[in-house]
Amino acid sequence: MHKIIVCDHIHQKGLDLLMNQNDIQVENLAHLQKNDLYRHLIDADVVITRSSTSIDATFLQSVGKLKAIVRAGVGVDNIDILNCSKKGIVVMNVPTANTIAAVELTMAHIINTVRNFPGADSQLRIERKWKREDWYGTELKGKKIGIIGFGNIGSRVGIRAKAFEMEVIVYDPYIFPSKATDMGIIYTKNFDDILKCDIITIHTPKNEETKNIISAKEIEKMKEGVILINCARGGLYNEDDLYNALKNKKIRWAGIDVFAKEPGIDNKLLDLDNVYVTPHIGANTLESQEQIALQAAQAALEAARGAGYPNALNLPVKETELPENIKAYLDLTQKLGFFCAQANKGVITSIQLLIEGEIGKYSNSMVTFALVGALKSSLGDNINYVNAQFIAKERGIEIVFKTKELSNSYKNLITLTLTTSEESLSGSGTVFDENIIKLTNINGFNIDIEPKGKMILFKNTDVPGVIGNVGNILAKYNINIADFRLGRNMKKEALALIVVDNQIPENVINELKNIPACLGIKTVTI
Known part of the structure; x- marks a missing residue:
């Protein structure tokens, strides 16, 4: 279980998102005086703050295994980013919700x-x-x-x-x-x-x-x-x-x-x-407060799980050399590694990156983020941005990256191919306006979906009735479908990527496998 502590008041929809996770323990301590708050921080993995909580020396002395701080808003004037970096704590904000x-x-x-x-x-x-x-x-x-x-x-x-x-x-x-x-x-x-x-x-x-x-x-x-x-x-x-x-x-x-x-x-x-x-009311709309809470909660979930650190402000690269939109591509690269490692379990033997478009000049940083994402599932907190390439070398993981000046389909495109002792799996993605990250292709199947939440990858022969069978089984177990995207190839095969609201029990996976057209099923949580 990962522990997330909410230090300041956020919209209820953000709290609901956190509470609806089986692998997350949430403590909403926004009602506490700050002196009382500090004694609860020792076992927190991630904290969510607003401007009411100062992330200063007293706060940082109180934490134990803290991995990340999410500022539910844009400004981070109340956060000592330098000392957070020295302690290995990633600081994130929510720059687009308002x-x-x-x-x-x-x-x-x-x-x-x-x-x-x-x-x-x-x-x-x-x-x-x-x-x-x-x-x-x-x-x-x-x-x-x-x-x-x-x-x-x-x-x-x-x-x-x-x-x-x-x-x-x-x-x-x-x-x-x-x-x-x-x-x-x-x-x-x-x-x-x-x-x-x-x-x-x-x-x-x-x-x-x-x-x-x-x-x-x-x-x-x-x-x-x-x-x-x-x-x-x-x-x-x-x-x-x-x-x-x-x-x-x-x-x-x-x-x-x-x-x-x-x-x-x-x-x-x-x-x-x-x-x-006006008295600093730039974010003061009902819609923006809801979005701030939802985006902060999602960032906290990804950080707790190690899937990514969206909008990290103390990245392990020289920020002054990075255009703002490149940070989203680093996050995308880490998510591709995290996604492929969950969907392709086994001993990793190689990771290949193909970086297309004008973002290719930042390929060295992207390799580090790809490794952190790919190795997070197996190494947990033992992998970080500093040691990722050393650990990959120790494990004999071949790292190959190539760049192309232009992409045939998008302005910029990243493709990560992760090979294990079992198989190879490729995922491609890009970043759209508002720094929206999208998966665009999985193993040759065109897909258009944000990589977040609990996902089922269902591969099948492309015959009638499969989608209905999948939907009926999920409905039987009261598992709600939040998103459903389908890709097809020339071999008369289809790949569905299904985002669900609930944890997926093993018996449900087994029942889905028994659908006659099923060619394979995998689960990923980001």
Whole structure:
């Protein structure tokens, strides 16, 4: 049994997902005072936190075998990542669950700054004045918007800005330029191009590179009457310099959701009449809170089982050399290894990786992640990112990897072939927008499914009635089907990948094997 402790309140749907696992022991300790919480951490495998729990020296001294920390949200300011890394604890966050909420708040701030809706509302509702002439704004159409950071949020702001017929230009040194240009958006390597825009919005993490990325020097290069938006992290804009430029009207308006010091109730920006502020509510929608909890719970399950560490922030590679989307491919590679090792039990003799597309330059890192995934089932916590290649060499596992500049079917594609003393099994996968990982092929059968949950791989001769027989057997044992994907080949064979909500008892597996058309059955849990 793996133990997951929930330190802070999350949506009930996330708790339900955790509770519905036969191999997971869950303790929801969000109600405890922090001093009481610490004594429960000694046997935890994974913890889920929010901003209320500080992962500091006291917390880390209290843990025993902790493998991973999942921050149910984006910001990790409350987590001592350096000391977590020293203790071998993987730190993950949930960067995409609040994407739409943050995007829509950004657009609300942009529209408010050009039309001054709050001012018009206040004059009419509170002052009871009807003065239409006071409320001439400007239109977004034809204006140039500069986006700093083009990840999950920045890219969607760009799409919505284009819908307003704006000219969109993006600066992000950690993406492939094609991510922007494929959308009809201008990509620049010159930060000064952003400073020439009518509206500037930022969507980056806060680190040494991005802190005070906009200060007096950059503001001086901006056009008169520029509009600045920050719904990302406080401190990305230098607040003193922002205040001065707003006061002298070099910056016409600013829309701010985040502050360098929060709560920002005493921030001097609140004294200005050309600033719109909100109290860090980028993730405050009912939909995003549910998604944050579900994604945090899923990440905790994968970490506890060793299937993967989605959105890990202290990867065993140089993060500054990694574009953001490459982390998802590392996670995919580990999942392919974990999947194939469960579906192809036996002594591993070789692992082959074929990496197609522009991600091929990161093949060395992908080999490490493939080995961790493949060896996790047999070695448990004895395998890690540091020792994976040494252990593989000790065991005589042949490691082969090849790269191709282009993929015939996807922009990027990873194929892992795991050979044991029993057989060879191949799995292919790719990553779509929003860092959605998909399996695309298993042993020559085309499949389109996310690798997560309890899965049955059912291979059969391609004859009528098989799907019905499988469904009837699962229904008889009250096993609910969450997803069902089918692939076929030229040999008149079919492969079904069935995701179920319940644990799959051995007697059910045996009954499925007795279906006359059955050619083989395997189970995988991720």
